[in-house]
Amino acid sequence: MNAVVEPSVPRGRLRRNEPMARHTSWRVGGPAQKFYEPVSVVDLAAFLAELPVDEPLFWLGLGSNLLVRDGGLPGTVIVTTGLLNTVERLDAKRLRAEAGVACAKVARFAARAALTGAEFLAGIPGTMGGALAMNAGAFGGETWNVVERVETLDRAGQHRERLPADYRIGYRQASGPADEWFIAAHLRLESGDTGESSRRIRELLKRRSDTQPTGQASCGSVFRNPPGDYAARLIEASGLKGRRIGGACVSEKHANFIVNTGGATAADIESLIREVAATVERVHGVRLAPEVNIVGRPADDA
Numbered sequence: 001m002n003a004v005v006e007p008s009v010p011r012g013r014l015r016r017n018e019p020m021a022r023h024t025s026w027r028v029g030g031p032a033q034k035f036y037e038p039v040s041v042v043d044l045a046a047f048l049a050e051l052p053v054d055e056p057l058f059w060l061g062l063g064s065n066l067l068v069r070d071g072g073l074p075g076t077v078i079v080t081t082g083l084l085n086t087v088e089r090l091d092a093k094r095l096r097a098e099a100g101v102a103c104a105k106v107a108r109f110a111a112r113a114a115l116t117g118a119e120f121l122a123g124i125p126g127t128m129g130g131a132l133a134m135n136a137g138a139f140g141g142e143t144w145n146v147v148e149r150v151e152t153l154d155r156a157g158q159h160r161e162r163l164p165a166d167y168r169i170g171y172r173q174a175s176g177p178a179d180e181w182f183i184a185a186h187l188r189l190e191s192g193d194t195g196e197s198s199r200r201i202r203e204l205l206k207r208r209s210d211t212q213p214t215g216q217a218s219c220g221s222v223f224r225n226p227p228g229d230y231a232a233r234l235i236e237a238s239g240l241k242g243r244r245i246g247g248a249c250v251s252e253k254h255a256n257f258i259v260n261t262g263g264a265t266a267a268d269i270e271s272l273i274r275e276v277a278a279t280v281e282r283v284h285g286v287r288l289a290p291e292v293n294i295v296g297r298p299a300d301d302a
């Protein structure tokens, strides 16, 4: 059942039992108990302030780095993509990108504004909020390297500005004040050239489609690269390319990708993640850490 409720204040759409498989790039995941799509930041702040203090909350971007288990997510999922989707120029070298804006849109906007430094975002299929949470990066670029400040909302609906110094930022991770989520980033870029940035974006996208299974449902890299090595190299050298559990399969094109070949469950994918990690540890003595966020309840707990 997928009931839709239209609350008057705060406004927005609140659905119940919304299948998360519709909102993740792996196309798997059980239902979110509640799924809230706000229509304004004011409504979002009011909605947050009214929630019970112990309500589990999960902020969702484009679901491109998420494995939601088959039993789904308890509590409320907050959706950023419909509302927080503006990118604007603040001054000569600065942009403000809201959390629900697709990274590719930020890259193109910066290129058109003749600003350089955001090209790497072009091929990352997530939102600015997800890129901040994950410190997403590619081809030498990293999100927090271009962040000057961020805007956040907390559980009480309080809006704040924060600096990078307020966060612990590392390789594919950033953690900061508890119970605060991103609503926008202010990016500081360098003066560049539209043609040159557009050429670089095309080149990065081509490198991706040459080396990654971009047409198949995945979450990108499943594991973080261990220091001084590549997860994909270790997985391939363990003979795991093509290894399959149910509909989940280690990609033949890029060994650090697990693809949903059709009909995979989150349990298939999680079992394959565990098997890959165990095999790499047995063969190479290296313990791989997942980059993907694994959330929610197994099916039998639902």
Ligand SMILES: Cc1cc2nc3c(=O)[nH]c(=O)nc-3n(C[C@H](O)[C@H](O)[C@H](O)COP(=O)(O)OP(=O)(O)OC[C@H]3O[C@@H](n4cnc5c(N)ncnc54)[C@H](O)[C@@H]3O)c2cc1C
Pocket: 025, 058, 059, 060, 061, 062, 063, 064, 065, 066, 080, 099, 123, 124, 125, 126, 127, 128, 129, 130, 131, 132, 133, 134, 135, 136, 137, 138, 172, 180, 181, 182, 183, 212, 214, 218, 219, 220, 221, 293
């Ligand atoms: C084909 C493919 C290629 C990829 N290539 C790359 C790559 O090159 N480099 C790379 O770094 N990643 C890559 N990824 C992974 C993914 O795109 C990034 O991690 C991206 O930043 C996730 O953004 P999202 O909006 O989809 O976040 P989601 O998957 O929706 O969420 C990821 C995490 O961010 C949190 N989050 C989302 N929005 C907010 C917010 N507003 N405030 C606080 N927390 C929030 C979520 O709660 C969750 O913990 C790839 C994925 C795919 C499918």
